Amino acid sequence: MSETIPQSIRERTRRLAQTELTIVAQDLFLEHGYENTTVDEIAAAAGMSKRTFFRYFASKDDLVIGKYDLFGDRIAEALDARPADEPVWDSLRRVFDLTLDYVQDDHARARNDAMERIVRSSPQLHARYLEKMQRVQEILVGRVATRMADQSSGRNDPKPAAVVGAAFACMQAARTAWLESSQDQPFGEYLDDAMSTFRIN
Amino acid sequence: MSETIPQSIRERTRRLAQTELTIVAQDLFLEHGYENTTVDEIAAAAGMSKRTFFRYFASKDDLVIGKYDLFGDRIAEALDARPADEPVWDSLRRVFDLTLDYVQDDHARARNDAMERIVRSSPQLHARYLEKMQRVQEILVGRVATRMADQSSGRNDPKPAAVVGAAFACMQAARTAWLESSQDQPFGEYLDDAMSTFRIN
DNA sequence: CGCGAAGTTGACACCGAGTGACACTACCGG
């Protein structure tokens, strides 16, 4: 144990390098597009070699969508915090509020939106994004299943996964509609609009 | 115009080579896994060079999930064939019956299921699959929007995309549950189970 | 202070998925 504090300098400089890379990469992506920007260029712009880039990010995709890894745990935690007697659909709606407060100041928000558009612009990237969201959903399915235990049909019931998947589909739809709008109305209203389409049996 | 019949020998031999490649590739995938099988190996097993392989399939992924390109058009056609006054949710449920009759004989069905498991086994491949499904959904959204025109809230309404997305989420959930089951119950029942969870507002 | 352990980095070689260019072959109609 030669560590002074568990989360110390090493880890902090690492995060710093990662955010630095993310920033220069975002600029390059916005200028030339995701697929027309090579890892070599990103690394060079950040003053490091390609090899070192891959020591900070497992892949080029990861630089953009790696942050969604945290999303899974945060959303699971948020769901656990909801009252157990609340209808699942309402709980999920509340839990999605997390996608909002993640971005605070306008500058970061604009950057975030730009990144989100980049994700949607590249099929490759969008594919990985959808897969990550699928993983996030898997984390929630077990929890939702226990909440819906009153009406289950056998061991492997498709209902919990269907509910979680439908909720995420609503979030995606609302997100898309909001991004394509002039953003004068808050995202929450789009989400309410989408999710209120359904009533759970 | 030196063609005898528009869809003649050329096109048929092409299809033949594609199915041949698909078959040998499936065998290799089942034996070594998707990611541990190189395109060179597939091409060699089919008696051609890597370069020629890429003249038949745009990518390695395409060999496995390329068939879902047709799915979009077929499903759109099926939706158009449903009566206009039928509730959208019911129409979508009926339309998903297409996923069944696609496989007829047991041998082809077993092969198909194996492929589907391979898709789910590789994150890469699963990601592309999800993205293709997203594209399929996009095709349907417009149609569903016109059917739901009675209750729309503005120009870019998230509701149609939410409905289509939710329906696909139900299909995915049912598919997963069914694949993990002993398959003694028909897939249709799983699908009914999943989709009956929701009632449209 | 000096020494050794551990972490960081770049250089290099390598793999696999794709792509572009070019030459070769086969088949087809005139």
Add this chain to the structure above:
DNA sequence: CCGGTAGTGTCACTCGGTGTCAACTTCGCG
């Protein structure tokens, strides 16, 4: 027989990603 056209293999190349190793920095400890 000749010319066009499609299919194919080869080669060289790009780009994402990995393993290895040697050089360097940092840090703790005596």
